[in-house]
Amino acid sequence: MSDEDVEGNDLDQNVSHRLDRVPNTATERTVEGRPSREEIVDWWQERFGIPPETFEGHTFWEKGAGKIWAYAGNLDSPIEAESLGMSVLRTRQEHWKPTTEAAQRWGEEATRNVIVLDRERARRFVAGEDQEIEWDGDWGYLIVAHEFAGGRAPLGVGLYLHGELRSQIPKGRRREI
Numbered sequence: 076m077s078d079e080d081v082e083g084n085d086l087d088q089n090v091s092h093r094l095d096r097v098p099n100t101a102t103e104r105t106v107e108g109r110p111s112r113e114e115i116v117d118w119w120q121e122r123f124g125i126p127p128e129t130f131e132g133h134t135f136w137e138k139g140a141g142k143i144w145a146y147a148g149n150l151d152s153p154i155e156a157e158s159l160g161m162s163v164l165r166t167r168q169e170h171w172k173p174t175t176e177a178a179q180r181w182g183e184e185a186t187r188n189v190i191v192l193d194r195e196r197a198r199r200f201v202a203g204e205d206q207e208i209e210w211d212g213d214w215g216y217l218i219v220a221h222e223f224a225g226g227r228a229p230l231g232v233g234l235y236l237h238g239e240l241r242s243q244i245p246k247g248r249r250r251e252i
Contacts, residue, residue, distance in 0.1 A: 094136040094144060098151035107126025110166050111139055118164075118171055124186030134158075142211050145177070153226060172216055174231055175244060182218040182229025189243040190233065190240065191219045197221035203249040205241045216243070 098104050101111045110118075112135050119125040132168055136144040136152070136159055141143050146160030155160075163177035182189070190210055192200055200219055210217075219233040219240070232243040242249075 090098045091139040091151075092137045092155065094152070094154045094156055095176075096150075097137055097143070106137075108140070108167060109192065109202075110143065115143060115166075119173075119181070122174075122216075123182075123184075123188050125181055125184045129181055129184050133160075135163075137166075143166050170215055171174045173218070173232050178218045178232045179229050182220060183227060185218050185229070188213055188215075189220055189227075189229075190235070191220050191222060191227060192230075194221070197230060198252055200233065200240070200242050201244060201252060203244050203246065205218060205239055207238055208235075208237055208240045209238070210240070220239050221232075 085130075095106070095109075097109060098111045100113050104183065105112060115135050115169050116127045116130050117129070120127055120193075130145070133145045133147050134149055136146060136154070136225055137199075138144060138158075142162065143164040144159050144161065146162045148160075150159075161176050161180065164174065165172040190208075190212070192211045196206060196208065214235050215231045217235050217240075218229055219231055220229045222228075230244075231248075234241040234243055
């Protein structure tokens with residue numbers, strides 16, 4: 076797609092119906108507030124200990140204001156599409172929020188801010204229930220996991236505040252198990 080094909084040549088703005096590739100670094104930023112690839116990868120490493128090489132081969136895209144998508148490949152930008160790859164992060168808010176899909180996809184790589192729940196608590200979490208729980212780690216968004224078949228299976232994202240783990244499992248993905 077050429078610049079002339081883009082509605083009003085608005086490449087320096089967020090457009091709700093268009094995916095724009097994020098710049099590699101903050102110095103390459105042309106849209107105010109848009110995160111860079113470097114900032115996104117650094118955030119995953121700082122918050123969850125996920126190594127930067129985990130994201131090699133992926134490009135990051137923003138749709139609208141702060142909806143970040145990861146695509147396992149490389150395409151020309153911008154793209155007029157509903158989605159591309161997988162939604163991974165919400166950034167234009169006080170605290171960046173990972174998506175359930177991202178936690179499930181990359182959560183096994185996480186070395187910090189992961190809370191492992193026993194069977195009953197995991198069942199309640201997947202059903203969308205909030206629950207009181209002791210946690211001596213950071214407050215905020217956590218990757219929630221369960222020990223299963225000798226390994227750690229990431230279930231999704233939880234928000235931990237004031238002794239309560241709030242399930243962030245989307246309503247359509249909640250399950251009674």
